[in-house]
Amino acid sequence: MKTVNVGIIGCGNISGIYFKTLPKFDIINVVGCADVDISKAESQADVYNIAKSCSVDELLSDLEVDIILNLTPPQIHTEISLKALNAGKHVYTEKPLATTIADGETIVKKAEEKGLLVGNAPDTFLGGGIQTCRKLIDDGWIGRPVAATAFMMNRGPEGWHPNPEFFYQAGAGPMFDMGPYYLTALINLIGPVRRVTGSTQISFPERTITSQEKYGSKIKVNTPTHVAGLLDFQNGAVGTIITSFDVMATQTPKIEVHGTEGSLIVPDPNTFGGPVYLRNGQSNHEWREIPLTHSYSENSRGLGVADMAYALASGRKHRANGAQALHVLEIMHGFHEASTQDQHYFVQNICDRPIPLPLGLRQGTLDD
Numbered sequence: 581m582k583t584v585n586v587g588i589i590g591c592g593n594i595s596g597i598y599f600k601t602l603p604k605f606d607i608i609n610v611v612g613c614a615d616v617d618i619s620k621a622e623s624q625a626d627v628y629n630i631a632k633s634c635s636v637d638e639l640l641s642d643l644e645v646d647i648i649l650n651l652t653p654p655q656i657h658t659e660i661s662l663k664a665l666n667a668g669k670h671v672y673t674e675k676p677l678a679t680t681i682a683d684g685e686t687i688v689k690k691a692e693e694k695g696l697l698v699g700n701a702p703d704t705f706l707g708g709g710i711q712t713c714r715k716l717i718d719d720g721w722i723g724r725p726v727a728a729t730a731f732m733m734n735r736g737p738e739g740w741h742p743n744p745e746f747f748y749q750a751g752a753g754p755m756f757d758m759g760p761y762y763l764t765a766l767i768n769l770i771g772p773v774r775r776v777t778g779s780t781q782i783s784f785p786e787r788t789i790t791s792q793e794k795y796g797s798k799i800k801v802n803t804p805t806h807v808a809g810l811l812d813f814q815n816g817a818v819g820t821i822i823t824s825f826d827v828m829a830t831q832t833p834k835i836e837v838h839g840t841e842g843s844l845i846v847p848d849p850n851t852f853g854g855p856v857y858l859r860n861g862q863s864n865h866e867w868r869e870i871p872l873t874h875s876y877s878e879n880s881r882g883l884g885v886a887d888m889a890y891a892l893a894s895g896r897k898h899r900a901n902g903a904q905a906l907h908v909l910e911i912m913h914g915f916h917e918a919s920t921q922d923q924h925y926f927v928q929n930i931c932d933r934p935i936p937l938p939l940g941l942r943q944g945t946l947d948d
Contacts (some may be wrong), residue, residue: 727818770886852877897935
């Protein structure tokens with residue numbers, strides 16, 4: 581199978597796990613990296629033995645590169661993705677796809693025009709935990725899904741992140757930061773969403789940084805920090821999601837899916853593993869932990885890039901694709917717009933439910 585060459589743009593905090601995991605796939609060869617701060621690119625190239633560190637424009641013009649992995653800040657995703665597509669490169673982006681629906685639509689349309697692929701994080705739904713849940717649902721262990729809940733609630737990143745200001749600006753906030761993990765998992769487990777409703781608020785108009793680097797600095801909050809949403813799935817199921825940076829502590833589960841015959845506790849969608857718990861008529865009215873049916877339960881960020889590489893080689897559809905990312909992006913905006921407009925938001929960009937991973941995959945592969 582032909583090796584697919586990947587160039588990484590953006591060598592900040594998140595890049596390390598991609599540099600570590602991508603070489604585990606025989607189909608991928610990381611050939612270069614770039615950053616607006618060339619010293620960051622040079623540093624990561626030294627640490628991970630990457631042959632080429634260079635400017636962004638140099639990497640985009642490199643004829644050897646097949647896929648650009650876009651790890652830049654969200655506000656720059658659209659600019660870099662469009663440059664990559666115009667340079668004839670397939671592109672895979674960290675979440676979200678873009679900060680606006682219009683920009684997301686432009687990226688997907690440009691890729692279609694050029695005959696190129698767009699992929700987007702998160703790829704945690706390809707991990708062993710959520711793939712096990714997918715198999716349980718598909719095999720009928722909880723019957724027909726009728727409801728789901730998803731909760732991501734904490735006090736915000738200013739207590740630990742070195743530069744937390746961007747979390748509180750337009751295009752960020754708890755929904756755009758963490759919502760993609762939860763929504764992507766729900767779409768994989770239940771299917772696409774037709775309509776959403778939402779309520780949002782800014783609970784604290786100013787936040788104080790307590791992480792060491794900028795301790796005591798103030799942040800003006802310019803985006804909702806508590807978002808409560810309702811999801812009407814195309815198959816009739818109804819979901820509830822809350823993402824918040826305003827909650828001191830919680831014991832709510834990450835995700836639960838409830839069906840006509842049972843209920844499922846889904847693991848943290850920001851992870852790849854378990855645990856998975858099932859309760860139905862065969863479990864004697866007790867929750868029982870289900871062994872994982874699929875591999876990739878360790879931190880495997882980069883699975884989506886690898887899946888795109890296999891799709892390029894075989895011609896099949898990749899799972900963490902642009903249509904799904906655009907669907908998620910529109911849902912997140914829909915919660916905010918529904919709250920502002922006091923009405924339901926009907927989702928226009930619909931995606932297919934991605935096909936599950938096959939059982940028994942050898943580590944380092946994603947196809948039989």
